[in-house]
Amino acid sequence: MVILMNKKRLRRLQKGKEQKGSIVYWMSRDQRVDDNWALIYGYNQALKNKSPLIVYFTLVPQFKEATYRIYKFMLEGLNQVSQKLESLNIAFVLKLGYPEILVPQFIEENGISLLITDFSPLRIKQTWNERIKEKISIPFYEVDAHNIIPVWEVSSKKEYAAYTLRKKIEVKIGAFLEEFPKLKKLRKIWSENTSPIEWKKLLNKVEVQKTEFIDTEFKPGEEYAMRILQKFLKEKLTSYNKTRNDPNEEGTSDLSPYLHFGHISSQRVVLEASKIKNVANLKNSFYDEIIVRKELSDNFCFYEPKYDSFEGFHSWAQETLNTHRNDTREYIYKKEEFENAKTHDDAWNAAQIEMKTTGKMHGYMRMYWGKKILEWTQTPEEALQIAIFLNNKYELDGRDPNGYTGIAWSIGGIHDRAWKERPIYGKIRYMSYNGLKRKFELQKYIKTYL
Numbered sequence: 001m002v003i004l005m006n007k008k009r010l011r012r013l014q015k016g017k018e019q020k021g022s023i024v025y026w027m028s029r030d031q032r033v034d035d036n037w038a039l040i041y042g043y044n045q046a047l048k049n050k051s052p053l054i055v056y057f058t059l060v061p062q063f064k065e066a067t068y069r070i071y072k073f074m075l076e077g078l079n080q081v082s083q084k085l086e087s088l089n090i091a092f093v094l095k096l097g098y099p100e101i102l103v104p105q106f107i108e109e110n111g112i113s114l115l116i117t118d119f120s121p122l123r124i125k126q127t128w129n130e131r132i133k134e135k136i137s138i139p140f141y142e143v144d145a146h147n148i149i150p151v152w153e154v155s156s157k158k159e160y161a162a163y164t165l166r167k168k169i170e171v172k173i174g175a176f177l178e179e180f181p182k183l184k185k186l187r188k189i190w191s192e193n194t195s196p197i198e199w200k201k202l203l204n205k206v207e208v209q210k211t212e213f214i215d216t217e218f219k220p221g222e223e224y225a226m227r228i229l230q231k232f233l234k235e236k237l238t239s240y241n242k243t244r245n246d247p248n249e250e251g252t253s254d255l256s257p258y259l260h261f262g263h264i265s266s267q268r269v270v271l272e273a274s275k276i277k278n279v280a281n282l283k284n285s286f287y288d289e290i291i292v293r294k295e296l297s298d299n300f301c302f303y304e305p306k307y308d309s310f311e312g313f314h315s316w317a318q319e320t321l322n323t324h325r326n327d328t329r330e331y332i333y334k335k336e337e338f339e340n341a342k343t344h345d346d347a348w349n350a351a352q353i354e355m356k357t358t359g360k361m362h363g364y365m366r367m368y369w370g371k372k373i374l375e376w377t378q379t380p381e382e383a384l385q386i387a388i389f390l391n392n393k394y395e396l397d398g399r400d401p402n403g404y405t406g407i408a409w410s411i412g413g414i415h416d417r418a419w420k421e422r423p424i425y426g427k428i429r430y431m432s433y434n435g436l437k438r439k440f441e442l443q444k445y446i447k448t449y450l
């Protein structure tokens with residue numbers, strides 16, 4: 001039976017000619033089988049048209065600054081996706097190469113009738129969509145499977161701050177925060193012969209850099225993500241408010257790598273959290289992060305084409321940073337010095353090492369880390385470039401709207417307000433070493449990583 005689904009979760013990218021044939025979900029950002037609206041939409045269409053459903057993945061040999069560790073995490077997760085899909089009679093095809101070439105080719109060679117993809121606001125994915133559109137004539141849909149309220153539905157413009165989006169979310173969330181349907185085995189399976197995926201060899205075929213730190217304690221996949229979520233709900237949610245800003249405590253959820261790769265949906269996280277009783281007021285601060293802050297990042301990257309450059313900052317921030325452009329800097333470091341944690345500041349160096357070794361820097365230190373890059377580089381443009389490079393290269397959850405927005409917040413005051421004017425920062429919010437000391441046991445944190 002076809003599953004009811006809120007049609008506002010999808011956007012038609014191209015009308016196209018209706019024809020008979022298999023349906024393709026080109027999976028990209030939401031690499032999971034459960035709780036995935038893009039897969040659910042494909043499944044519905046397959047049932048309606050009595051056609052097979054194929055999940056198609058294009059493994060780009062080089063993606064931004066992603067390294068071997070990041071590809072390894074992703075490929076292990078995809079291997080699990082392929083096995084789970086098999087049990088539902090849904091084919092999984094993975095090809096090495098670029099989507100704008102591979103997707104149209106696959107459609108042409110296999111007489112595909114409909115193309116679906118999941119949504120990402122990042123320029124690279126939006127450009128791939130545009131290029132694919134030019135080359136195909138079948139209908140093409142985009143489904144927002146990453147946000148609880150689709151980005152185009154919650155707001156039609158770039159939001160100024162969390163409080164402006166929060167109000168809109170409060171009005172609309174009731175219509176979207178629903179339980180996900182479970183998929184059953186499809187009757188028809190795509191029967192073309194494709195060569196089996198050689199998972200172990202794939203990693204050697206990508207053209208990415210092997211860094212010093214290859215292993216991470218984070219284990220990929222949907223099942224593991226659910227385990228992390230359950231542990232968080234059981235052991236940490238009630239104290240989240242108190243411990244989340246202390247880098248010595250394991251007080252946050254650690255879900256960001258899983259949310260980034262789509263191994264878990266934020267809607268599932270919120271649905272499970274809302275089952276926990278007696279923590280209503282404490283839950284709010286967690287909701288504010290996983291719903292408001294997270295969806296605000298997608299809003300920023302979707303409506304601000306220059307989300308990764310100085311021109312993407314608000315005019316007050318550009319003005320104040322320009323006023324202080326020529327201020328004397330006490331310390332100036334090159335990209336390599338930042339990368340190798342060779343600054344004079346042991347707290348900053350510890351945070352950089354935490355990110356390099358574990359693949360995830362604590363959220364509180366990320367703010368300090370970003371702001372000090374502004375303070376210790378020659379221009380805000382250079383600061384932005386270095387911060388994005390390091391964040392994308394070393395964070396498992398990097399290359400994400402949350403990363404671009406977090407960096408734009410730290411360096412360019414995005415979603416923040418003007419503060420007391422000071423050298424270099426102008427009116428951008430400042431953070432200090434002494435401030436860290438007041439907030440938590442800084443020496444303990446430094447000792448952990450240095």
Ligand SMILES: Cc1cc2nc3c(=O)[nH]c(=O)nc-3n(C[C@H](O)[C@H](O)[C@H](O)COP(=O)(O)OP(=O)(O)OC[C@H]3O[C@@H](n4cnc5c(N)ncnc54)[C@H](O)[C@@H]3O)c2cc1C
Nearest residue numbers: 252253254255256289290293294363366370398402403406
């Ligand atoms: C300079 C800088 C860089 C950042 N880079 C990234 C990045 O590359 N990828 C990334 O996912 N987040 C990034 N963040 C946001 C935030 O620090 C992380 O999401 C958080 O630390 C992840 O840890 P957690 O899952 O344990 O968080 P929790 O506190 O458990 O929060 C749960 C979830 O809520 C969302 N969330 C929490 N804080 C924020 C926030 N400030 N903005 C947006 N969403 C938030 C995330 O999806 C997170 O996984 C960055 C922030 C800054 C200041």
